[in-house]
Amino acid sequence: MKQLKQTEQIKFSRIYALGAARGDLAVTNDEIAGPIDSSDEWIRQRTGIITRKRASADRSLMDMAIEASNEAIGKAGIDASEIGAVILATISFPYQTPSGASLLAESVGAHGAAAYDISAACAGYCYGIAQADSLVRSGVAKYVLVVGGEKLSDFVEPTDRSISFLLGDGAGAAIVGPSDHPGISKTVWGSDGSNWDKVGMTGSLIDFRDGKTSWPTLVQEGQSVFRWAVWEMAKVAKEALAAAGLEPEDLSALVTHQANTRIIDELAKQLNIPESVVVARDIVDTGNTSAASIPLAMHRLLAEGQVKSGGYALEIGFGAGLAYAAQVVELP
Amino acid sequence: MALSSQDVLAGLAELVNDETGIAADAVQMEKSFTDDLDIDSISMMTIVVNAEDKFGVKIPDEKVKDLITVADAVNFITENQA
Numbered sequence: 001m002k003q004l005k006q007t008e009q010i011k012f013s014r015i016y017a018l019g020a021a022r023g024d025l026a027v028t029n030d031e032i033a034g035p036i037d038s039s040d041e042w043i044r045q046r047t048g049i050i051t052r053k054r055a056s057a058d059r060s061l062m063d064m065a066i067e068a069s070n071e072a073i074g075k076a077g078i079d080a081s082e083i084g085a086v087i088l089a090t091i092s093f094p095y096q097t098p099s100g101a102s103l104l105a106e107s108v109g110a111h112g113a114a115a116y117d118i119s120a121a122c123a124g125y126c127y128g129i130a131q132a133d134s135l136v137r138s139g140v141a142k143y144v145l146v147v148g149g150e151k152l153s154d155f156v157e158p159t160d161r162s163i164s165f166l167l168g169d170g171a172g173a174a175i176v177g178p179s180d181h182p183g184i185s186k187t188v189w190g191s192d193g194s195n196w197d198k199v200g201m202t203g204s205l206i207d208f209r210d211g212k213t214s215w216p217t218l219v220q221e222g223q224s225v226f227r228w229a230v231w232e233m234a235k236v237a238k239e240a241l242a243a244a245g246l247e248p249e250d251l252s253a254l255v256t257h258q259a260n261t262r263i264i265d266e267l268a269k270q271l272n273i274p275e276s277v278v279v280a281r282d283i284v285d286t287g288n289t290s291a292a293s294i295p296l297a298m299h300r301l302l303a304e305g306q307v308k309s310g311g312y313a314l315e316i317g318f319g320a321g322l323a324y325a326a327q328v329v330e331l332p
Numbered sequence: 333m334a335l336s337s338q339d340v341l342a343g344l345a346e347l348v349n350d351e352t353g354i355a356a357d358a359v360q361m362e363k364s365f366t367d368d369l370d371i372d373s374i375s376m377m378t379i380v381v382n383a384e385d386k387f388g389v390k391i392p393d394e395k396v397k398d399l400i401t402v403a404d405a406v407n408f409i410t411e412n413q414a
Binding site for chain 1: 372373374376377378380381393396397
């Protein structure tokens with residue numbers, strides 16, 4: 001009997017480069033405060049957001065995903081034809097099927113690459129990095145394009161006080177490939193379906209079709225989510241750091257999902273993050289962009305020279321599901 | 333030994349002070365967390381989690397919204413402390 005052939009394991013992987021694209025409109029708190037009977041000061045105090053980037057009607061999720069991907073591919077110095085898989089993490093691509101990833105693959109020159117979308121909301125990008133790490137190290141794909149992309153402004157309700165006013169649009173892209181040294185630590189991930197309804201939509205598309213609900217928009221139970229996002233995610237982040245064999249002082253950056261600065265600050269406090277570690281706060285003028293928020297925030301830290309290539313960043317995504325994932329990555 | 337209501341009030345006032353800077357002696361039984369002390373939902377949850385640690389009591393999410401006044405919180409903690 002012939003012996004089955006299996007791929008040769010590649011020992012390590014890393015992120016080669018990042019790309020970023022944001023909505024073209026800077027929407028101020030004053031512009032959205034009226035329908036929620038609020039004010040610029042109230043929104044700043046409770047969320048830390050000053051403006052959020054939203055995309056105009058003619059700038060689609062795919063436009064932003066392509067822009068971010070092309071930047072990442074160019075900076076990685078690879079040929080797009082070498083990309084073996086394209087993963088798009090999103091909750092706002094407006095088609096149930098086909099996937100956005102297959103169109104993205106074709107659009108960026110990754111012709112024929114395996115392509116699929118994943119739905120893990122604000123944890124989606126970190127889920128994608130976990131999968132890319134595995135695909136590269138198992139030899140299934142040489143390079144993987146991971147994109148977190150959202151046009152959440154299509155799913156906001158101006159009068160909603162729970163989440164809509166936080167949300168922005170953008171896409172962040174990463175190229176993951178083989179490495180001669182460790183560049184992505186073991187992912188700590190999971191979900192808590194017992195809290196399935198804590199972040200989600202106001203109704204299903206079937207309910208909308210049947211006239212039982214208006215256009216489904218995003219909604220959350222903010223107080224419960226805050227408790228989970230800080231105290232439960234602190235445990236996950238500590239576990240991810242331990243799996244990476246690092247202490248907080250070994251990090252260059254903490255890049256959490258950009259949900260709310262109060263969550264970011266309290267999470268950093270619970271993790272005893274020292275002052276030497278840069279804490280990403282891209283949310284201040286980008287808003288909460290769900291799956292896009294971590295790569296956008298990390299891209300910005302690098303672009304502004306706040307961190308250097310080669311340093312370590314703890315990234316942790318958490319949100320609807322409830323789903324979460326954390327890993328330490330070497331900054332590209 | 334279980335803490336008295338007065339002990340719980342004093343401990344809770346400290347937690348409120350830590351989180352919000354509100355003077356501990358302003359945290360009185362009849363005060364409303366939202367209307368009188370102007371504590372928002374996120375600060376309230378931080379106080380709740382810290383109170384759980386301090387008093388060895390579990391305060392479920394669905395209970396938090398029933399804690400309108402300081403007395404509501406003091407009574408719940410006093411009755412449910414470990």
